[in-house]
Amino acid sequence: MKLSGSHLELVSLHIPKTAGTSFRTILQDRYGKGRVLHFDIYSSGTIEVKGKPFKRAGFKRNTSVLHGHFSYKDLHKFVDIKEGTPLITWLRHPVDRVVSNYYFLNKIIAHRLKERANENLMSRMGKSLVEFAQHSDNQNVMSRFLDGCDLSQFSFIGIQDHFEEELARLEKVMNWPSISNRIHNATALSKKEISAIEYEQIAKLNQLDMQLYEDACFIRNQSLSLNKNL
Numbered sequence: 001m002k003l004s005g006s007h008l009e010l011v012s013l014h015i016p017k018t019a020g021t022s023f024r025t026i027l028q029d030r031y032g033k034g035r036v037l038h039f040d041i042y043s044s045g046t047i048e049v050k051g052k053p054f055k056r057a058g059f060k061r062n063t064s065v066l067h068g069h070f071s072y073k074d075l076h077k078f079v080d081i082k083e084g085t086p087l088i089t090w091l092r093h094p095v096d097r098v099v100s101n102y103y104f105l106n107k108i109i110a111h112r113l114k115e116r117a118n119e120n121l122m123s124r125m126g127k128s129l130v131e132f133a134q135h136s137d138n139q140n141v142m143s144r145f146l147d148g149c150d151l152s153q154f155s156f157i158g159i160q161d162h163f164e165e166e167l168a169r170l171e172k173v174m175n176w177p178s179i180s181n182r183i184h185n186a187t188a189l190s191k192k193e194i195s196a197i198e199y200e201q202i203a204k205l206n207q208l209d210m211q212l213y214e215d216a217c218f219i220r221n222q223s224l225s226l227n228k229n230l
Helices: 020-031 072-078 094-112 129-134 141-145 160-174 196-205 207-229
Strands: 010-013 036-041 047-049 065-068 087-091 156-159
Touching: 010 020, 010 072, 020 036, 020 065, 036 072, 087 160, 087 207, 094 129, 094 141, 094 196, 094 207, 129 196, 141 207, 156 160, 156 207, 160 207, 196 207
Parallel strands: 010 065, 010 087, 036 065, 087 156
Antiparallel strands: 036 047
């Protein structure tokens, strides 16, 4: 049986390392903190809310927005959503997303093992950036999250690389008032941190995501051009 979510006003599909935390804060400012549910569906089918198992048959009536990690297919497999409910997601340049995810997980491991922050534990375990990228679980992540859908099914696809500009576009697309909280806590990343060879290797390992990103950027540019001419 699907979770009853016919009263939802918005669904925000958060692909890892694509401005999800920043965007959740914006959603909370827009709809109210208690009306935005941090909701995750894992590949095993386990459903969690705020990191704890979700055992209800549906969502509370005051829940307006679902935001979290779940694939497009799992969303429609486990949640009954009214047709026409706006769906939003953010994408990021695939190479930057992989690199950011690598350093983010590296930081978590260091914290959990209570090691000094400057020790590269993943490298010590034989997991260099490229080795991390070569693992199938870390390849084409964005494409796997959006598998089964057409990009036209999204009301808005933000490009994290242009976060500030994209918020202005989002306001117009969703007819929202001005977004006041525009703080973006991105993992510090400079392309200088990786070599040209590493960059090419990671891009080659994520060809599906590279094409997806290019398609989304094309849609963005069309939207910007249309708004400019209005």
